[in-house]
Amino acid sequence: MKKKLISIILSVILTASMILTGCGGNDSPTSGNGSSGEAAENKTEEKSKDSAAGKEVVRVVVPGISEEATIDPISGIEKKGLGDFEAFLEEQIPEYDINLVSIPWDGWIQKMETLVTSGEVDVGFYTNQEAVPGWYQDLTEYLNKDEEVNFDNLNQLFIDPAVFYTKYNSFNYPESTGQVFGLPMTMASNIIVYDKKLFEDWGIEEPTENTTFTELVDLAEKMTGKNPVTGLTNYGGYLFSTWMEWYAISYDAVKTYESDTMLLSDMDTDEYVEYIKDSPEVLNYFTDMIRLVDCCPEGVATGSGNEKFFTEDNDIAINFDTNNVGANYMKYIYAQDDKMTERFIPLMVPTGKNGMEGFPEFFRFSITKAAKNPDAAWEVIKKLTTTPEIVDYYLTNYAQDKVTALADTSKISMMDYEINKKRHDYQIKAMFVTDDYWFWRTPLQSVNNQILSKQLTADAAREEFYKGVSDWVNNTKAQLGQ
Numbered sequence: 001m002k003k004k005l006i007s008i009i010l011s012v013i014l015t016a017s018m019i020l021t022g023c024g025g026n027d028s029p030t031s032g033n034g035s036s037g038e039a040a041e042n043k044t045e046e047k048s049k050d051s052a053a054g055k056e057v058v059r060v061v062v063p064g065i066s067e068e069a070t071i072d073p074i075s076g077i078e079k080k081g082l083g084d085f086e087a088f089l090e091e092q093i094p095e096y097d098i099n100l101v102s103i104p105w106d107g108w109i110q111k112m113e114t115l116v117t118s119g120e121v122d123v124g125f126y127t128n129q130e131a132v133p134g135w136y137q138d139l140t141e142y143l144n145k146d147e148e149v150n151f152d153n154l155n156q157l158f159i160d161p162a163v164f165y166t167k168y169n170s171f172n173y174p175e176s177t178g179q180v181f182g183l184p185m186t187m188a189s190n191i192i193v194y195d196k197k198l199f200e201d202w203g204i205e206e207p208t209e210n211t212t213f214t215e216l217v218d219l220a221e222k223m224t225g226k227n228p229v230t231g232l233t234n235y236g237g238y239l240f241s242t243w244m245e246w247y248a249i250s251y252d253a254v255k256t257y258e259s260d261t262m263l264l265s266d267m268d269t270d271e272y273v274e275y276i277k278d279s280p281e282v283l284n285y286f287t288d289m290i291r292l293v294d295c296c297p298e299g300v301a302t303g304s305g306n307e308k309f310f311t312e313d314n315d316i317a318i319n320f321d322t323n324n325v326g327a328n329y330m331k332y333i334y335a336q337d338d339k340m341t342e343r344f345i346p347l348m349v350p351t352g353k354n355g356m357e358g359f360p361e362f363f364r365f366s367i368t369k370a371a372k373n374p375d376a377a378w379e380v381i382k383k384l385t386t387t388p389e390i391v392d393y394y395l396t397n398y399a400q401d402k403v404t405a406l407a408d409t410s411k412i413s414m415m416d417y418e419i420n421k422k423r424h425d426y427q428i429k430a431m432f433v434t435d436d437y438w439f440w441r442t443p444l445q446s447v448n449n450q451i452l453s454k455q456l457t458a459d460a461a462r463e464e465f466y467k468g469v470s471d472w473v474n475n476t477k478a479q480l481g482q
Helices: 036-052 082-092 108-117 140-145 160-164 196-202 213-222 244-251 274-278 280-293 298-302 325-334 338-343 374-386 388-398 418-430 438-452 458-480
Strands: 056-061 096-101 123-126 183-187 191-195 233-238 316-319 344-348 362-367
Touching: 056 108, 056 374, 082 096, 082 388, 096 374, 108 123, 123 374, 160 183, 160 418, 183 374, 183 388, 191 196, 191 325, 196 233, 196 316, 196 338, 213 233, 213 244, 213 280, 213 316, 244 280, 244 438, 274 458, 280 438, 280 458, 325 338, 325 344, 338 344, 344 418, 362 374, 374 388, 438 458
Parallel strands: 056 096, 056 123, 233 316
Antiparallel strands: 123 362, 183 362, 191 316, 191 344
């Protein structure tokens, strides 16, 4: 059966927290020529034989994979098409008839929900969506009894932060606290990228692994203005709204949270809400974000102004748009473009005093509530997430900006690159670990958008952030009857 990308008319409007920006892939496919369509057609006869032989069909959704193979315009690397991936999976998991369905990354959360709730797939996909208790089955029973993948060996299979985040914790669904809705396949590991040449032009010493976020903003201010060598205008930094809120962790402006119940009525609001009003860390975060916006091109509020980055004419010293810059940078790494990678240098996102940073985003596979055969779906999920060859194939072709969540990386070819080893290890050491982050993240996004458009002072931003968090907590408690 020739697979086609499915276009779905959204019939369900998600809550605001479900459509938060910053969840999902940004390595969208481009058009190109390839053989995956032919590969899919060539599988038709084999799949008919499989069905006749009684193989269980397992329908698996995988976002962002083109029907045909594509050529990335930056790296020149071919990405296999949907049919190629399906054929590969059937070699790796011969016990089942794998039926792949793909959806575009654009609006993927809404499309995924529609697929799952309409019963069109057995194995679904999610990253940080809070509403998954309504989509997927709890895997606890499987993990209690399975001999190959279970609670006793999860820490041997996956890195510690990945194991921590297998347990679901959300203020919105306290009744689902501690349940497991998916196993991780890959994870985000975001970077900042700076232009070595502009640092040389300005005579500024380059940042190091110990450089704090405030010090990066200091450097950006020093390189905003007329380049002393070229005479052209330079901008010290560039920001983007998506994932910008995670930089608050580098300032210790938000706190980790632990709860056995995930009931907001149990929250110490003095500790987790009221502190915002007078917090020097929160004020410092907003102060630096405002300073950084002043170092950016005028179009930063609308997501424009960085078009010259990764070109000879680049005019931005430090690109803080971790949502996009890292994905493109990794393409130059894989293309072995020394000219670009020697000029543009990656930085891990600085940690705060608590040693944490970043966006804890894992790409997980799950059993849908409408799965025709949940046991078969579980077996496929186990293979998808713990078989190094499958993880490597997925990373190489479809998630080149991500890294593996596996603890043992010896069979992952993407880990041959030193930067990926560094990103993987950094996530183990520095990933932000907390039981819930929606209650501050949603309000902070709104405030940051106003900062990007230069509407707020730092004091006003802190006040708006406090109001947003307080309203979120009180409204959610009221909705849940707490």
